[in-house]
Amino acid sequence: MATTTSSTPTPFSVDAERLSELGAVFRGPLVTPGDPGYDDLRRLDNAAIDRRPALIIRCTGPADVIDGVNLARTTGAPLAIRSGGHHVGGHGSVDDGIVLDLRDMNGVWVDPANLTVRVQGGATWGQVDRETQVFGLAVPGGIVSSTGVGGLTLGGGVGWLVRRWGLSCDSLLSARVVLASGELVTASETENADLFWAIRGGGGNFGVAVELTFRAHPLGPEIAAAFVLHPLAGSEDVLRGWRDLAVDADETVTSRAMLWAMADDETVPPPARGKEVLIIGAVYAGDAAEGREVLAPYRALGEPLVDMSELLTDYRFLQSAFDGDDTPVHSYWKSLYLDRLTDDALAFIYARALERPDPSILVHIPAMGGACARTAADATAFGDRSAPFMLSFDGMTQDPAKLAEVRDWVRASVEAARELDGAGGTYLNFVGDDASDRQVVHEQFGANYGRLREVKRRYDPGNLFRVNNNIPPA
Ligand SMILES: Cc1cc2nc3c(=O)[nH]c(=O)nc-3n(C[C@H](O)[C@H](O)[C@H](O)COP(=O)(O)OP(=O)(O)OC[C@H]3O[C@@H](n4cnc5c(N)ncnc54)[C@H](O)[C@@H]3O)c2cc1C
Numbered sequence: 001m002a003t004t005t006s007s008t009p010t011p012f013s014v015d016a017e018r019l020s021e022l023g024a025v026f027r028g029p030l031v032t033p034g035d036p037g038y039d040d041l042r043r044l045d046n047a048a049i050d051r052r053p054a055l056i057i058r059c060t061g062p063a064d065v066i067d068g069v070n071l072a073r074t075t076g077a078p079l080a081i082r083s084g085g086h087h088v089g090g091h092g093s094v095d096d097g098i099v100l101d102l103r104d105m106n107g108v109w110v111d112p113a114n115l116t117v118r119v120q121g122g123a124t125w126g127q128v129d130r131e132t133q134v135f136g137l138a139v140p141g142g143i144v145s146s147t148g149v150g151g152l153t154l155g156g157g158v159g160w161l162v163r164r165w166g167l168s169c170d171s172l173l174s175a176r177v178v179l180a181s182g183e184l185v186t187a188s189e190t191e192n193a194d195l196f197w198a199i200r201g202g203g204g205n206f207g208v209a210v211e212l213t214f215r216a217h218p219l220g221p222e223i224a225a226a227f228v229l230h231p232l233a234g235s236e237d238v239l240r241g242w243r244d245l246a247v248d249a250d251e252t253v254t255s256r257a258m259l260w261a262m263a264d265d266e267t268v269p270p271p272a273r274g275k276e277v278l279i280i281g282a283v284y285a286g287d288a289a290e291g292r293e294v295l296a297p298y299r300a301l302g303e304p305l306v307d308m309s310e311l312l313t314d315y316r317f318l319q320s321a322f323d324g325d326d327t328p329v330h331s332y333w334k335s336l337y338l339d340r341l342t343d344d345a346l347a348f349i350y351a352r353a354l355e356r357p358d359p360s361i362l363v364h365i366p367a368m369g370g371a372c373a374r375t376a377a378d379a380t381a382f383g384d385r386s387a388p389f390m391l392s393f394d395g396m397t398q399d400p401a402k403l404a405e406v407r408d409w410v411r412a413s414v415e416a417a418r419e420l421d422g423a424g425g426t427y428l429n430f431v432g433d434d435a436s437d438r439q440v441v442h443e444q445f446g447a448n449y450g451r452l453r454e455v456k457r458r459y460d461p462g463n464l465f466r467v468n469n470n471i472p473p474a
Pocket residue numbers: 045080081082083084085086087088090091092093102121122141142143144146147148149150151152153154155156157158159203204205207208209210429430467468469
């Protein structure tokens with residue numbers, strides 16, 4: 001399986017003659033600077049990141065991926081793999097290199113009898129939910145419908161079902177992966193088990209997942225959710241009340257608190273329009289009628305501005321409740337885990353949220369634990385998942401001139417939060433791409449890091465797949 005690759009990528013360019021030769025090989029369109037659509041195709045979710053690849057290959061299937069990987073390896077071109085393009089550090093693209101754009105590979109096939117779902121590597125969670133919900137099935141994904149299944153799953157995956165069925169990667173049964181050598185292999189518990197271990201948390205370091213097969217779980221279309229918006233000012237009691245419920249919750253309930261500002265438009269009910277809010281969200285992963293009873297205490301906290309729970313009774317609707325519009329957002333995110341959510345921690349988080357330099361910044365506390373925490377740290381590459389809470393400072397602004405201030409605020413917030421009782425670690429799907437972010441990769445994998453480097457040496461010895469939370473080969 002070993003292969004030789006150039007360890008130093010060299011800028012790549014392609015002239016008209018070469019492009020025409022390549023055009024005869026690839027089934028999907030090849031897009032270069034100056035082509036119509038180039039700027040649209042290279043755009044990432046994070047407007048702060050502006051990469052100009054030399055060639056975007058809009059892959060239509062494994063053959064295009066294999067030839068794209070071979071092209072990058074043999075030319076030494078920097079290579080990025082893009083599915084949803086949501087990585088906040090811009091790992092879905094690369095300057096002067098090749099982007100394998102998987103977005104046209106978005107097929108989803110559900111096998112309701114066997115409770116499995118096959119998903120192509122460029123699909124989004126919205127596309128998966130569309131196909132699975134018809135059968136009353138769900139695969140644990142993220143909370144925004146346009147996020148890519150590929151990046152989110154390979155980096156772990158935390159959503160509304162994390163306490164009931166674990167991380168997204170915990171529902172992965174197998175994957176078809178194009179390696180740096182161009183070989184297409186299966187990774188599962190029984191085939192290339194080391195690769196299967198590594199891709200559940202180790203990100204896109206080991207190859208391109210052209211197909212992922214998941215265990216599907218019975219849920220929806222009707223669900224029970226609590227979704228309650230409180231005025232941010234004076235909401236410390238509500239935050240503490242939510243924490244008490246979350247700590248005692250059965251694992252059928254996954255909840256989160258979000259300190260944020262609502263948009264000032266018709267998508268938001270008038271009482272909360274344009275307001276600074278504390279959102280208490282909770283989802284019951286089971287029978288909807290039963291769930292409404294179980295979630296009642298989450299709706300009974302404090303005196304809300306508006307209770308939207310009755311609007312969120314459809315799983316697909318819930319899964320798109322946080323979808324943004326097309327307004328460019330400049331982002332910088334950082335997170336950590338908390339073993340305890342003490343009153344002091346809540347007071348710190350609340351005070352930080354009040355001091356946000358931009359209302360678009362989201363301070364976010366997803367409850368973890370439950371099924372997620374039952375998997376041992378060494379069972380998948382993801383590492384330690386014992387913490388019952390995550391704390392994420394999702395720095396966002398629509399004003400590019402404000403980004404530096406937002407970034408500094410996020411860094412200072414995380415640094416201060418690291419002093420909290422029981423704080424540690426980082427969720428690698430929520431990191432940017434500066435030196436401090438790259439440092440945390442090693443730390444987060446903990447005792448798994450050495451094994452990951454060995455697996456990387458076996459499957460990608462030349463570090464062809466390096467535009468990611470990179471794990472250098474041993
Ligand atoms: C608006 C928004 C909401 C989010 N919500 C959540 C959430 O609810 N839960 C959560 O856990 N995370 C969430 N995230 C974070 C998300 O998990 C990461 O940003 C993830 O990297 C996105 O994957 P992608 O495929 O969209 O991104 P991309 O930028 O396309 O890719 C990200 C990385 O994954 C690699 N990759 C992507 N697809 C493949 C593939 N098929 N094979 C191999 N490598 C691949 C890429 O090379 C790159 O390194 C969110 C991010 C955003 C911007």
